[in-house]
Amino acid sequence: MKFFLSAPHMSENELKYIQEVFKSNYIAPLGEFVNRFEQSIKDYTKSDYALALNSATAALHLALRVAGVKENDLxxxxxxxxxxxVAPIYYLKAKPIFIxxxxxxxxxxxxxxxAIYESEKKPKALILTHLYGNASKMDEILEICKENNIILIEDAxxxxxSFYKGKAxxxxxxFGVYSFNGNKIITTSGGGMLVGKDKQKIxxxxxxxxxxxxxxxxYEHLDxxxxxxxxxxxxxxGVAQMEVLEQRVLKKREIYKWYKEFLGDSFSFLDELENSRSNRWLSTALIDFKLNELFKEKKSICITQKDLPLHPKISKLIQDLKKEQIETRPLWKAMHAQAVFKGExxxxxxxxxxxxxxxxxxPSSTTMSKDDVKEISYLILKSIRG
Incomplete structure (x- = not known):
């Protein structure tokens, strides 16, 4: 059996709703189910407005454009x-500043x-990523953006x-952005959603x-x-997947808890912020790590490409698990270390x-059982101790 990082998990209603679409012959573009999908996101997140799109990348691009970001803006x-x-920043020929x-x-x-204090001109916007479903420190970030008149775009x-103090x-x-790519907590195979507060901008x-x-x-075009x-x-x-979203969140959180139970003596698992709930989209772990290892030094640089190493045990582990048909990967390599952004x-x-x-x-697929997680954990421990 192959274990994927985050495999699609369909419910009972996807085919039923697709059949309704085929009967209506409203295949594309748009139609009743696009409207229902947007409404389901608004209902769940308590967003004022929602726009269903073909990717979260498209949603970020549109958010930046309607926010007024232009060439050479920061x-x-x-x-x-x-x-x-962050790639949509380049679509508009703007300049990223990585944090x-x-x-x-x-x-x-x-x-x-x-970064704000030292900028040669005022940054126009901030794209804030909530990584792996973990909440950012929203109170402080909102205050900073408000004080500096910076438009906040949440990459969710x-x-x-995931919630912070009861708010999605x-x-x-x-603006906020959601993804429904094939590996996300719910999926439409590909898709995204832009949500926002300003009706005119949406x-x-x-x-x-x-x-x-x-x-x-x-067909008339002025723009x-x-x-x-x-x-x-x-x-x-998407409508069918939204019906089971909360079940998927609870299962993801359970999988994370199981990994902590089986691997907690050999790996570190980062906690949620107080008063937040992470969807635990992917279970992540850190080897040979304690929180006091976090760096305190702060510095500003013009970046160059960096070939970052992986911990030898992590490299070996990924290869060992691959042989067992278990998909894993490193955490994200930061954008400031990527060659495409050299000089930013x-x-x-x-x-x-x-x-x-x-x-x-x-592996964090919601079809996994506790026994699956136990088996994977056994193979992980065997690899790092071998």
């Missing part, structure tokens, strides 16, 4: 993340303040079902997402747009490099 961004979180992470895997507050692609991640900033994003067509009988909308077929899958400014403290060196993502 956009602050979490560095410890996946490239899709390293703290003990939550998320953006370091001290570095954020330093991995964090649907993705709903604190002016409607502008909707306009751009359908090729910026003017309200005419013919350019994109083919970014979600199909009705995928909307139907970053504020770093070494934490993301430390987490990359000592971290691993473990």
């Amino acid at each position: 956009v602050l961004a979490s560095s410890f993340t996946f490239i899709a979180s 390293d992470c703290d003990e939550t895997f998320n953006l370091d507050i001290t570095l954020l303040k330093q 692609a991995e964090a649907l079902g 991640l993705g709903t604190f900033g002016e 409607e502008k994003a909707r306009f751009y997402s359908t090729q910026a067509r003017e309200d005419c009988l013919h 350019y747009g994109y083919n970014y909308r979600l199909s009705n077929v995928l909307g139907a899958i 400014k970053a504020y770093v403290n070494g934490n993301s490099e430390l987490f990359f060196y000592k971290g691993i993502c473990l």
Whole structure:
């Protein structure tokens, strides 16, 4: 049996709803199920407005554009993340400023303040990633953004079902983004959602997402747009997946608890922030690590490509588990260490490099049982002790 990092997990209603779509012949674009999917996200997250799109990357691109980000504007961004979180900055020819992470895997507050203070001009926006479903320190970040008139865009692609002080991640900033890629906590095979507080801006994003067509009988364009909308077929899958989201969150959290039970003597597992709930999208662990190892030094650099090493035990473990058809991977390699962003400014403290060196993502599919986790954990311990 092969264990994937986070395999799709369908419920009983996906095919039923897809059949309804086929009967109606509203295959694409748009339709009743896209509307229902948007409404289900609004109901669950208590968002004011929602826009279903073909990817979370598209959602971030639209958020930046309707936020008014233009060429050479400065956009602050979490560095410890996946490239899709920050690549849209380049789509608009803006300039990223990368911020390293703290003990939550998320953006370091001290570095954020330093980056703003030292910027040659005021940053326009902040893309804040809630990594692996873990909540960022929202109270402090909101205050900093408000004081400096910086637009907050939450990359909650991995964090649907996560909350901070009872409020859904993705709903604190002016915009929030969710992903429904094949490996996310719920999936439409591919897809994303943009949520926000400003009706006019969300409607502008909707306009751009359908090729910026003017309200005419013919195709009239005063501006350019994109083919970014979600199909009705995928909307139907999304409606069914939203019906089981809370079950998936509880199972992910249970899997994380099982790994801690079986591996806690040999690995470290980072805790949630107080008054938060992580969806534990992927169970992550750190080898040979204690929290007091976190770096205190703060520094600003113009980045160059960095070939970061992996802990020898992590490298061996990934290869050993691959032979057993068990999928694992390192934690994200930070954006400030990626060659594509060579020369961009970053504020770093070494934490993301430390987490990359000592971290691993473990199989976290919601179809797994406790016995599955126990078997995988046995093989993990065998590898690192061998």
